[in-house]
Amino acid sequence: MSALQTAFAAALSVILVLLTAFTTFTVRSAIVARDSAARTGWISRIGRASDRDTQRWAFVAHRTTGVAVFAFLLLHVLDVGLYAISPSWFDDVHTLYSTAALRVFECFLLYAILFHTLNGLRLIALDLVDIRNATARHLLSLCIVVTLLLGTAAAVVILWPVAT
Amino acid sequence: MPEWPPEWLETDIAIVGSGGAGLMCALHAATADPELKITIVSKGAVGRSGCTRMVQGGFNAALGAEDSLEAHFRDTIEGGQYLNDQELAWTLVCDAPGVIDELETRFGCLFDRTEGGAIDLKPFGGQSFDRTVHRADQTGLEIMGRLRDQVLRIGAHELEDWRALDLLFDVHGELSGLTVLDTQSGHAAVLLARAVVIATGGSATMYRIAAPAREKTGDGMAMCYRAGLPFRDMEMLQFHPTGLVAGDSALTGSVLEEGLRGAGAHLYNRFGERYMERADPIRLERSTRDVVARASYTEIVEGRGTPSGGVLLDISHLGADEIRRRFSGMAARTLLVGADLTTGPVEVSPTAHFHMGGVVIDQDCVTEIDGLLVAGEDAGGTHGANRLGGNGVAESTVYGARAGDTAAALVRDRALYLPDDRLVADSLDQAYAPLRRSTGLTPFELTDRLKHVMWTHCGVVRSRGGLLQAREELSDLASQLTRIAVPGPKEANPAWQQSLDLASQITVARLIVESALEREESRGAHFRSDHPERDDDRWLRAVIAERGPDGNPSIGTRDVEFTRLAPGGRAVACETA
Amino acid sequence: MAVLERSRRQTNIETAGDAPATTVRLTIARSDAGAVREFRVALTQPAVVLDALLAGQRLDPSLGFRYSCRVAMCGTCAVRVNGRPTLACQQPITPDTDELLLEPLAGFAVVRDLVVDTSPFWNAWRRVVPWFMPGGPREALPAGDASRAEVERGLDCIACGACWSACDVVVTNAGYLGPAALNRALTLVADERDGARAERLRVAGQQGGVTHCHSILGCTAACPKGLDPSASIRRLRRWSLVA
Numbered sequence: 002m003s004a005l006q007t008a009f010a011a012a013l014s015v016i017l018v019l020l021t022a023f024t025t026f027t028v029r030s031a032i033v034a035r036d037s038a039a040r041t042g043w044i045s046r047i048g049r050a051s052d053r054d055t056q057r058w059a060f061v062a063h064r065t066t067g068v069a070v071f072a073f074l075l076l077h078v079l080d081v082g083l084y085a086i087s088p089s090w091f092d093d094v095h096t097l098y099s100t101a102a103l104r105v106f107e108c109f110l111l112y113a114i115l116f117h118t119l120n121g122l123r124l125i126a127l128d129l130v131d132i133r134n135a136t137a138r139h140l141l142s143l144c145i146v147v148t149l150l151l152g153t154a155a156a157v158v159i160l161w162p163v164a165t
Numbered sequence: 166m167p168e169w170p171p172e173w174l175e176t177d178i179a180i181v182g183s184g185g186a187g188l189m190c191a192l193h194a195a196t197a198d199p200e201l202k203i204t205i206v207s208k209g210a211v212g213r214s215g216c217t218r219m220v221q222g223g224f225n226a227a228l229g230a231e232d233s234l235e236a237h238f239r240d241t242i243e244g245g246q247y248l249n250d251q252e253l254a255w256t257l258v259c260d261a262p263g264v265i266d267e268l269e270t271r272f273g274c275l276f277d278r279t280e281g282g283a284i285d286l287k288p289f290g291g292q293s294f295d296r297t298v299h300r301a302d303q304t305g306l307e308i309m310g311r312l313r314d315q316v317l318r319i320g321a322h323e324l325e326d327w328r329a330l331d332l333l334f335d336v337h338g339e340l341s342g343l344t345v346l347d348t349q350s351g352h353a354a355v356l357l358a359r360a361v362v363i364a365t366g367g368s369a370t371m372y373r374i375a376a377p378a379r380e381k382t383g384d385g386m387a388m389c390y391r392a393g394l395p396f397r398d399m400e401m402l403q404f405h406p407t408g409l410v411a412g413d414s415a416l417t418g419s420v421l422e423e424g425l426r427g428a429g430a431h432l433y434n435r436f437g438e439r440y441m442e443r444a445d446p447i448r449l450e451r452s453t454r455d456v457v458a459r460a461s462y463t464e465i466v467e468g469r470g471t472p473s474g475g476v477l478l479d480i481s482h483l484g485a486d487e488i489r490r491r492f493s494g495m496a497a498r499t500l501l502v503g504a505d506l507t508t509g510p511v512e513v514s515p516t517a518h519f520h521m522g523g524v525v526i527d528q529d530c531v532t533e534i535d536g537l538l539v540a541g542e543d544a545g546g547t548h549g550a551n552r553l554g555g556n557g558v559a560e561s562t563v564y565g566a567r568a569g570d571t572a573a574a575l576v577r578d579r580a581l582y583l584p585d586d587r588l589v590a591d592s593l594d595q596a597y598a599p600l601r602r603s604t605g606l607t608p609f610e611l612t613d614r615l616k617h618v619m620w621t622h623c624g625v626v627r628s629r630g631g632l633l634q635a636r637e638e639l640s641d642l643a644s645q646l647t648r649i650a651v652p653g654p655k656e657a658n659p660a661w662q663q664s665l666d667l668a669s670q671i672t673v674a675r676l677i678v679e680s681a682l683e684r685e686e687s688r689g690a691h692f693r694s695d696h697p698e699r700d701d702d703r704w705l706r707a708v709i710a711e712r713g714p715d716g717n718p719s720i721g722t723r724d725v726e727f728t729r730l731a732p733g734g735r736a737v738a739c740e741t742a
Numbered sequence: 743m744a745v746l747e748r749s750r751r752q753t754n755i756e757t758a759g760d761a762p763a764t765t766v767r768l769t770i771a772r773s774d775a776g777a778v779r780e781f782r783v784a785l786t787q788p789a790v791v792l793d794a795l796l797a798g799q800r801l802d803p804s805l806g807f808r809y810s811c812r813v814a815m816c817g818t819c820a821v822r823v824n825g826r827p828t829l830a831c832q833q834p835i836t837p838d839t840d841e842l843l844l845e846p847l848a849g850f851a852v853v854r855d856l857v858v859d860t861s862p863f864w865n866a867w868r869r870v871v872p873w874f875m876p877g878g879p880r881e882a883l884p885a886g887d888a889s890r891a892e893v894e895r896g897l898d899c900i901a902c903g904a905c906w907s908a909c910d911v912v913v914t915n916a917g918y919l920g921p922a923a924l925n926r927a928l929t930l931v932a933d934e935r936d937g938a939r940a941e942r943l944r945v946a947g948q949q950g951g952v953t954h955c956h957s958i959l960g961c962t963a964a965c966p967k968g969l970d971p972s973a974s975i976r977r978l979r980r981w982s983l984v985a
Contacts, residue, residue, distance in 0.1 A: 030913075030914055031910055056957075056958050056960070057910060059958075060910060060956050060957075060958045063956075127957050127976065128979065128980075131976075134959050134972070137957075137959055209810050209816070209818065210816065210817075210818050213810070213816045213818060213900070213901065214816060216811075218811065218816060219811055219813060269882075270876055270881070270935075271876060273873070273876075273933070275883070275890065275893055275894070275897065275933070277885065278882060278883065278884045278885050278890075279884065280884055280885045280886055281884065282882055282884035285885070300897075303897075303898050306815055306900065307897060307898075310897075310899070311873075311874060314872040314873040314874070315873045315874070317867075317868055317872060317873060318873040349853050349854075349857070349859075378810045378811040378812075379809065379810050379811075379812075380810060411788050412786045412787065412788060412789075413785075413786045413789075414786075414788055414789055414790060414793050415790070415792050415793055415796055415812050415831070416790065416792075416812055416813075416831070419812055419813045498813065501788070501790065501832065501834055502788040503787065503788045503834075607803050608803075609800055609803070651803060651804075652802075652803055653774075653803065653804025653805075653806075654774065654804070654854070656806075656853065656854045657806040657808075657853050657855065657857040658804060658806060658854075659805075659806065659807065660799065660803040660805075
C-alpha cells in the first residue's frame with residue numbers, strides 16, 4: 002500500500018471509530034441518560050423495545066446515518082480534491098474503492114443514504130400534512146422496506162465483481 | 166424526629182386546599198389586592214387534587230331566557246328538602262351566573278356553546294329548567310386547568326404536597342396561622358397568616374365504596390372541629406346511585422355519571438327485576454339521587470344484588486354507537502374493568518359522594534373565629550339535605566371567590582399573632598408520632614375497619630342500633646390511633662400520611678354518627694329505618710355539632726329560618742339581587 | 743336473570759368467594775438502600791397497576807408512590823410500566839400477566855421510589871405563559887367554529903408528565919419546552935378570544951421551542967388522554983414560520 006492509500010485507510014478508520022463512539026453515545030442517551038432511576042442494563046432495554054418504539058429508533062438511526070454520511074462526504078471531498086493536485090494521486094487512492102473491504106463499506110453507506118433520505122422525506126411529509134401516529138409508523142415501515150430492497154439490489158451490483 | 170425549631174413562614178392569606186374553592190379564593194384575593202402575599206397549602210398537586218377536577222356534569226347557573234334566579238333557588242331548596250341555610254342558597258344562585266362569566270371571559274374556560282353562540286345548557290336531575298353549563302363531560306378538568314394556570318399568573322406561594330396539621334392560636338386565643346408538613350421532604354413548618362381559608366373538601370372517603378379523590382379525608386373539618394367551630398347537618402352525606410363495582414380494585418366507587426340515568430338507563434337486580442318500578446313508579450330511574458341510591462342499597466342488602474354486591478345498570482338499548490357518541494368517557498371506564506356499557510349491563514352500587522354538612526358560615530364565608538374563613542364542601546348549609554347535580558362546582562367557585570374577597574378585606578387590618586409554643590409542639594409531636602413508634606398497627610387495617618363500620622352502620626340506611634354500634638367502634642378506633650407505627654423514612658411516605666388522614670376521618674366520622682343519631686326522621690340523604698318518614702313538625706331543624714368540654718362532640722339543634730321560601734312553596738321574600 | 747347472564751358473559755362476574763386471583767411478580771424501582779424490590783401480589787380481576795401498588799404497600803408499608811383520583815383526571819399516578827409511561831389507574835393487569843416492572847417517570851429526579859420531582863415540567867409549562875389573557879378579537883366561539891375546533895383538540899391535558907417521560911429531546915436538551923407545555927401553548931394561540939397569542943407564538947418559535955422537536959412521536963404514543971401533542975407542535979411550527 003502506498004503512503005497515500007495508508008493515509009486514506011487511516012482516515013476512514015478514524016471516521017468509523019468516531020462513528021461507532023457517536024452511535025453508542027446516542028443509543029445510550031436514548032436509553033439511559035434520560036432515565037434517572039436506571040438500574041437495569043441498557044443493552045437489555047433495547048431488547049425489550051417493541052414496535053411502538055420504532056420511531057424512537059428511527060430518530061437514533063436518522064442521527065447516526067446523518068453523521069456517517071456527512072463524515073464520509075468530508076473525506077470524499079478530500080480524496081476527489083486530490084485530482085486538482087495530481088491525477089496520479091487521485092488514481093492511487095481510488096484504486097482502493099474497488100477492494101472488497103471498501104465495496105462492503107459502500108454497501109453500508111448506501112443503506113445509510115437511502116434510509117436518511119427516505120426518512121427525511123417522511124419527516125417533511127409529517128410536517129406538512131396532519132399525519133396520525135399510526136400512519137407515521139406505517140410510513141416508517143415503508144421507508145425501512147424500501148431501504149432494504151433498493152440497498153440490497155444495489156449491494157448485489159456493487160459486490161458482484163469481487164464475489165465472482 | 167421533628168426538627169426543632171421548625172421553619173417559620175409568613176403570609177397574609179393562607180389557603181388550605183387547591184380545588185375549585187381554594188384557587189378561586191387565591192385569584193379573587195390577588196385581584197382585590199395584587200400586593201398580598203398568598204400561600205396555597207395543598208396536600209396533593211396544586212389544582213390537580215380534590216374533586217372539582219373530577220366534575221363531569223357541569224355547573225348550574227340560571228342563564229336561560231326562561232329561567233330565573235327564583236326558579237334555581239326554589240329547585241335548590243326543594244332538592245334540599247327545606248333544610249338549607251336559605252341565605253347561603255340564595256347567594257349561590259345569585260352569584261353563579263357572574264362566576265360563569267368570570268370563568269369564561271377572565272380565566273378562559275371554553276364552555277360548550279350552541280351554534281348560535283349562546284352558552285349551551287343541559288338538563289340535569291331535579292331542575293325545572295335546563296341550566297347546567299358544561300364542557301363536554303370534562304367540565305371540572307377545564308375549569309381546574311384554567312384556574313391552575315391563572316394561579317401561575319398571580320405567582321402565589323405554593324406549598325405543593327404540604328398538608329395542614331392544626332390551626333394555631335396565640336396565648337389569648339387569636340388565630341395566628343397553622344402548622345404544615347411537607348409530605349415529600351417530611352419537614353414541618355409554622356405558617357403565620359393574617360387570615361386562614363379552609364377549603365379542603367369533604368370526607369366521603371371514609372366509606373368502603375366512595376367516589377372522591379384520596380386527599381379528601383376531612384382534614385379541614387377536623388381542624389375546625391378541634392378549634393371549636395360549630396357544624397351543621399353533618400348527617401347529610403350524599404350517596405351517588407351509580408358507582409362502579411370493580412371487585413377489590415381501587416376503581417370501585419368511581420362514579421358513572423348521572424346523565425346515563427337521564428338518558429334512559431335501566432336498573433335491574435339479579436333476578437332481572439326493574440326495582441325502581443317499586444321504589445318510584447313515576448320517575449323510575451330518573452328519580453332523585455337519594456331515592457335511587459336507597460332502592461339499590463335495599464336490593465343489595467336484601468340479597469337481590471349481584472354476587473359481588475351490586476345491581477345492574479343497563480343502557481345498551483340505546484345502541485352502541487349512540488352510547489359511544491354521548492358517553493365515551495363512561496364507556497371507556499367500564500371497559501377498563503372488563504365490562505362494556507355499550508353492549509350490556511354493568512355492575513353499580515351506591516357510592517359515598519358529597520358532604521352537604523359542614524362548618525357553619527355566613528354568606529361571606531366568615532366563621533365564629535376571627536381571621537378564619539371556610540369555603541366549599543367544608544362548609545355546610547347551602548344544599549340542605551340533598552345536593553342537586555351541578556350545584557357542587559357552583560358552590561366551590563362561588564364561595565371560593567367570596568372567601569377571597571372577604572380575606573383580602575380582612576387582612577387589611579388584622580395583625581399577625583405569634584402562636585402559643587405549646588400548640589406548635591403538640592401539633593408536631595402528634596404528627597410525627599406514627600413514625601417514631603417502632604412497633605404497632607399499620608394504618609391500613611384501621612382504615613379498612615373505619616370504611617366498613619361507616620358503610621355498614623352509617624351508610625345509605627341507618628338505624629339507632631347500628632349507629633350506637635358505630636359510636637362504639639369509632640371510639641375504639643380513635644383509641645387505636647395512638648398505636649399506629651409506620652416504617653420507612655419521613656420522605657414521601659404515603660403510609661405515614663394515611664395515618665394522619667385516618668385521624669381526620671375518624672374525627673369527622675364521629676360528627677356524622679352523632680348527628681345521625683340525633684336526627685330521628687328521614688330526610689334527603691339521611692334515612693333512618695326506625696324513623697322512615699320525613700317529619701316536618703319536629704325536624705325542620707338543623708343539627709348542630711361542636712366540640713364539647715370533654716373533647717367529644719356535643720349535639721344540639723336549631724330552627725331553620727325560612728327567610729325566603731317556606732315549606733309548601735310559599736315565597737317569603739324572594740327579591741332579585 | 744337473563745340480564746345477569748348477559749352480564750356474567752361479558753364481565754366474567756364470579757361469586758365473591760371464588761374470584762380468580764392473578765399472582766403477579768412486581769419489580770419496583772426503590773430508592774432506599776436495601777429496600778425490597780420484588781413483590782408477589784395476588785390480585786382479583788379486574789385489576790389495574792394502581793391495585794398492584796396498593797397491594798405492594800400492604801407488604802411493605804414504606805413503599806413510596808402517589809395517586810389521587812383513580813379516574814385519569816389528576817395525573818399524579820403516572821409511572822413507567824415495563825418501561826412505558828402510563829397512568830397506574832388506567833393500565834389494566836390482565837389475567838395472563840406474570841410480571842411487571844414499575845419505575846418512576848423518566849426525565850425527572852426521583853424524590854423517593856416512584857415519586858418524582860416534576861418541577862422541570864412545570865418550569866417549561868410556565869414559560870409558555872399558559873394562562874388565558876382576555877383581549878382577543880372575538881368574545882365567544884360558537885359550536886362548529888374553526889378556532890374552537892383547534893382549541894378543543896388540545897384541551898383535557900391532565901399534566902401527568904407521561905409525554906415528558908416519553909420525549910427523547912427534553913432530557914438531552916434542558917432548554918426544550920416539551921410536548922405538554924407546547925400543547926398548552928397551542929390551545930391559547932389557536933384561541934381567538936385570547937389577547938396574547940403573538941407573544942406565545944414568539945415563545946414557542948424561539949430557542950427551546952418547536953424547532954427542537956424531532957417528530958419521534960413518543961409523546962403522542964404515551965398520552966393517556968389520547969391527545970396528540972406532536973401534532974400541536976407541528977401546527978405551532980407552521981404558524982411560527984408564517985408569523
